[in-house]
Amino acid sequence: xxxxxxxxxxxxxxxxxxxxxxxxxxxxxxxxxxxxxxxxxxxxxxxxxxxxxxxxxxxxxxxxxxxxxxxxxxxxxxxxxxxxxxxxxxxxxxxxxxxxxxxxxxxxxxxxxxxxxxxxxxxxxxxxxxxxxxxxxxxxxxxxxxxxxxxxxxxxxxxxxxxxxxxxxxxxxxxxxxx
Amino acid sequence: xxxxxxxxxxxxxxxxxxxxxxxxxxxxxxxxxxxxxxxxxxxxxxxxxxxxxxxxxxx
Numbered sequence: 001x002x003x004x005x006x007x008x009x010x011x012x013x014x015x016x017x018x019x020x021x022x023x024x025x026x027x028x029x030x031x032x033x034x035x036x037x038x039x040x041x042x043x044x045x046x047x048x049x050x051x052x053x054x055x056x057x058x059x060x061x062x063x064x065x066x067x068x069x070x071x072x073x074x075x076x077x078x079x080x081x082x083x084x085x086x087x088x089x090x091x092x093x094x095x096x097x098x099x100x101x102x103x104x105x106x107x108x109x110x111x112x113x114x115x116x117x118x119x120x121x122x123x124x125x126x127x128x129x130x131x132x133x134x135x136x137x138x139x140x141x142x143x144x145x146x147x148x149x150x151x152x153x154x155x156x157x158x159x160x161x162x163x164x165x166x167x168x169x170x171x172x173x174x175x176x177x178x179x
Numbered sequence: 180x181x182x183x184x185x186x187x188x189x190x191x192x193x194x195x196x197x198x199x200x201x202x203x204x205x206x207x208x209x210x211x212x213x214x215x216x217x218x219x220x221x222x223x224x225x226x227x228x229x230x231x232x233x234x235x236x237x238x
Binding site for chain 2: 018021088089092093094095098099100101102105106108109112115118119136137138143154157158161162165166168169172
């Protein structure tokens with residue numbers, strides 16, 4: 001019993017980091033992690049027989065994050081992101097500066113420094129694009145569900161995801177690959 | 180139909196979120212075949228997806 005408690009507690013840093021990436025707010029992240037740990041301790045029986053504690057906890061945390069996102073969307077609907085997605089292109093739709101290739105990026109995925117740079121770029125995204133992108137690529141939502149949760153049309157959702165990808169590649173290009 | 184790079188990158192991005200129609204896939208493939216910038220963009224968007232997965236798993 002105490003063993004289970006300390007193992008659950010040991011996952012707190014991982015869960016906090018996960019929640020912070022999603023919610024972009026330290027206090028909100030601490031709240032959902034606290035709720036998750038309490039739910040996990042109360043529901044130890046639900047874990048019985050499963051092999052991976054982290055996976056199980058992350059599953060609970062995802063639900064808490066989704067609830068929190070819903071609550072946030074209700075209480076304080078986000079204004080649409082400022083910023084011009086046209087910027088990388090001229091008025092005829094040509095690249096101002098065509099992307100060059102990234103050398104052997106897969107090996108970077110094992111580098112902590114690179115993942116930290118990615119996190120910094122994520123933190124710099126406009127709020128709404130960030131939320132859609134994190135729901136899509138971090139929580140693994142389908143676009144239809146993101147639209148529903150954020151109360152937007154599919155077209156709008158694609159625009160947000162497009163902006164996020166464009167901004168992230170630019171940020172990584174400047175902060176990592178150009179160096 | 181000829182795509183601009185702006186339109187091509189929009190389709191690349193949407194292709195990660197919905198199934199593109201036949202005509203969209205054909206015009207996009209034609210564009211990518213002759214455009215290095217957009218091909219790099221496509222590889223980078225796919226890489227971002229992989230990186231986000233890696234990030235979700237990492238400590």
